[in-house]
Amino acid sequence: MQYDNNFLGFNNFIWFNGVVEDRQDPQKLGRVRVRCVGLHTQDKAVLPTADLPWSQVVLPTTSAGISGLGSSPAFLVEGTWVFGYFRDGTDCQEPMILGTLPGVPAELADSNKGFYDPNGIYPKYKDETDTNRLAVNGENPHLSLELRKLSRVTGIPTADFDLVPITEHVNTEIAASDGDTWSQPTIPYNATYPFNHVFETESGHIKEYDDTKGSERIYEAHRTGTSYEISPDGTKTNIIKGDHYNITYGKSQALIEGSSDITIGGRHKVYINKDGNPNNHYDIQIGPNANINIQVDKGNLNLVVKQGQMNANIGGDYNVNVDGNYNIAVKGNMQETIEGTKTSNTGKAVLHTGETFKVLAGRIDLNE
Secondary structure (H helix, E strand, O other), rough: OOOOOOOOOOOEEEEEEEEEEOOOOOOOOOOOOEEEOOOOOOOOOOOHHOOOOOOOOOOOOOOOOOOOEEEEEEEEOOOOOEEEEEHHHHOOOEEEEEEEOOOOOOOOOOOOOOOOOOOOOOOOOOOOOOOHHHHHHOOOOOOHHHHHHOOOOOOOOOOOOOOOEEEOOEEEEEEOOOEEEOOOOOOOOOOOOEEEEEEOOOOOOEEEOOOOOOOOOOEEEOOOOOOEEEOOOOOOEEEOOOOOOOOOOOOOOOOOOOOOOOOOOOOOOOOOOOOOOOOOOOOOOOOOOOOOOOOOOOOHHHHOOOOOOOOOOOOOOOOOOOOOOOOOOOOOOOOOOOOOOOOOOOOOOOOOOOOOOOOOOOOOOOOO
C-alpha cells in the first residue's frame, strides 16, 4: 500500500509534551502557544514566547467544532502541561494538542523562564495535586466551601400574630398565630474522591456533580455566591446575592404540599390585571379550620375601591373592637335590616338631622 507525504502514521508521527505560555489567539480559534520539552529552549531570550508556533487544540466530540456549537474555546491556561503531536511531522511547526497532563507542581511559576506561566498565576499551589480541592476533600479546603459555611443564614423570623381579646358585648378573641424561625439547611458537602466531578473557571464559577454514596449532590454557583444546591434528600436551596427577576410570558403555576413562609425586609407590591381585561380576578380561598390573619404593628390598614362595591358575606358574627373613634361618611342612603334586637350603649348620644326625623315603631318606651 502506498502512502503520500500527508499521511501522519509510521515514522512521521512526532509526539511532544510541553507547557502553554500564551492563549491570546488572534484568530480566536482556541489555539495556544506551547514550549515543547526537548525541542524548545527554556531561555526566553533565545526563544521568546511570541516566537512559539500556534498549537491547534483537538476538541472532544461534545463540541461540534463548527459555527460555535458545543463548548468553545478550549479551556487551557498559561502554565498548563499538554500532550500532542506535530501534524507536519519533523518540521515541528504545526502542533496539535490532544490533552492535558495534571500533576503535583513542585514549584510556583517563574515568569522569567520558559516552561512556566508568563503571568505568574498558575499553578496556584505547589506540592498539591492539580485536582480540584472540592473533588479531593483533603486537608486544604476550597475557599468557596468555607465561605458558604460562614455565610449560612439562620434564625429567620416568620409572621407572629398576637392574640386580641374582644370583651365588649361579646366574650371572644382573635386567636394568636405564633411566629417561628427557620434557617438555611446545613451545607451537605461530604465528597469522597474520586466521585465528586467538579468544573471550575478562572474567576470562580463552579459546577459540582457529586456521586459520593449517601452524599449525592448537584451544586452550581456564580463567583459572587449566587447558587443553587440539590441535597442528597432532594432538598433544593437557592441563594441569590443580588436582585432576582422572574419574567414569564405564559402561565405560572405552583403546588406546595407543605407550608410556605416568606419574610421580606423591604416592601411588597402585587399588581393584578395590569391590562384591565375582564374576569382577571385576584382570588384567595382558605380551606376549612383556618384563618386569614393580618396584623399591622404600627401604621394603617387601608382599603380603597375606586369604582365598584365592597361586599361582605359573613356566616357567623361580625365583631369589631375600636380603641379610638369610629367614623362613617355616607353620601347616599344608609339602610340597616336587623331581624333581632339592636342594642346601643353610649356614654352620650347626639343626633343631627338636616330635615325630617322619623321613628316608626309599634311602641316607644322612654326611660330616664
